[in-house]
Amino acid sequence: MTRTRIMQAAKTGLAVAIAWMLAPYLPGVADNYPYYAPLGAIVAMYPTLMGSMKNAAQTLGSLAVAIALAGAVIIFSSPSVLTMSLAVGLGALIAATGWFGANREYIPVTVLFVLIIGGPDADDYSLGYLEQATLGIVVGLLVNLLIFPALTHNAVDQQLSNFRRVLADHLADIAEALAESWPPERDGWASAKDSLVAVSRQVREAVLLADESRKANPRARRYRRDVKADYDELAALENVTFHVRDITDVLTGAVWGTPIKVQLRPELRPALSEALAATAAVLRDWNSEDARSASHSAATDALAALTAEIDDRKDTASATTMGASAAISMDLARILAALNERIEHAQALNAEAAE
Template identity: 50%
Template sequence: MRMASAAAQRAARAIRTSLNTWITHSRLLLAAKTALAVGLAWLIAPLVPGVADEYPYYAPLGALVSMTPTLMGSVRTGLQTVVGLGLGILLAGAVLVLWEPNVLTISLAVGIGMLIAGSRWLTVGGEYVPTAALFVLIIGGANADNYSIGYLVQMAVGIVVGLGVNLLIFPPLTVTAAVLRLNEFRELLARHLQEMSTALQEEWPPQNEEWATRDELLRTTSDAVRTALQEAEESRKANPRAQLQKRDLGLDYAQLQTLETITFHVRDMTDVLAASIWERGFAAELPDDLRAPVGEVLKAVAGALLARNGADSDPETVAVADDALTALLDRLDERSETTSSTLSVALAIAMNARRILAALAPKPPAAGNAPQRHPAPE
């Protein structure tokens, strides 16, 4: 009854989180904000004084460029775009002062612009260096001075409008989405263990082989969760909404590292169990009388892992898993005189189960965890 209630709570929480994520962090919201920013920039552009009002079409482009999924990403993109434009204009100016625009000089300016765009310090907006140089030399022509000013000013106006829209209307904060991905990863590992347990209770050999071919999914899911946490960390920077949703992402990084460790042991369990069933990769054997206790261990470890989605720790589920593991080890002790090769699969699963339970044991949080401090295991 308690497990059913916990499952219902997890399902309800996942639905609420998914709905909130879809409303506030979806591509639809970004598209709507981008459309609004472009429209506002187009309305404001003709009001810009001086020669810039002759080039209003660059303001919507600036707004479009500045709209990214995170507020800090918008700031970074906007600033580097302006820098890239400035460098491109200077490059075109050098051509106009030292030579004259022709096939050779325009090609040379674009080539130099591409080299500058590829520099490590200009990671975003670098493509505007050769673009600006090309536009000034070809479109600006004899009116290059006015064109350069109008181009740069209107792009800056659009970028400011885009930053304002991104800041004032639901500035993206993807922490909730990242936590949801972390919980989904934990549930995937638990379901994987449950399916392995079920396979040991079916007619031998079992028909369901999906769990035995999930290695790549486990790896890509781990990578996706790490990326989601990195994006969440990025979305918090300079974001006023982060003050309302305070969360120590360092703890989430620590949980991800724990899940990556558990994944390593789950993959090892999968390999040895698949080898014992279908003789894949290497020869292994799991005696008939050990299938049930091994299955109980896998099921109990899955329960302990799944319980972590509802609380920091659940002593009851961990105790159940410890009891199942102790029962399996007792059975193995009774067969200590048996040929070691016939016990290798059970021993391997027991050892991995023990290490998973050790990984689930509460640990003091590490301060200041950051993405680069938690590399994924090889």
């Protein structure tokens, strides 16, 4: 339970209460259907303002389409099993286009409501339904706009930090496995690579939500954020993830022969372990500029030592036995290159700010 979610829940409850209190004051037949106003308020309470407006527009569009389908049944025929089935089926077909997003299911349901609940008063029911739902949506949008419209920037920082920690822990586990007896007794590092994709997906969703949360949001003018930098940071970490997974696959091939059987020279394991542990330290020290730069330099030195040792031994070993170490070395080089690009970007921004 985060503060943002608690605030959103409180705002939803407030919007429902306001919509319910205002519903009886609508003129005409609308006051006969006050329960649709709170429903409209709930629909409009999306975590972001832009999402709320999009959701509201899709909801009103789906209701309008459904009322038009039900109206066609009443005008050109009469409600029966056949005509209702045709109208509902056509509504489901329109909903399947995806034009109305998550609210597409309102179309066939509303068709049934108008024809079954509305019955002989379907025109009044349709008008009242649409008016009350619109009232609730307007209330929901105003509450979302006026009461601390959500900015999810902090969630992005937390998710990116967690992503780096997970990657660092994974590399550190591999480094420890290489330093232990061979083959390693622990195998958690091999299966954990699949969780990296799930973490990456969560971070991407957080970045997309933060990007959407600033659109049409008056608070975004005060709390500015370089969302492009977040996307670049995410892209760099996704690139790191690809190479970490590749390192894991190479080592599982060396231990268990899957997915591809490879050979790893035992005398290279200490250098590989040191290079992996040093790379993990770069990710772990990321939030401190000085520690991050020092860790990156240390990782670069460790990689250089690993590469030199591979070069020294390549004349005394076959290409097959050196292939695994060379592949891991190349993956580490690409990881450090991706991270170095982000370090240089941060240093350039700091230099601009200092000027």
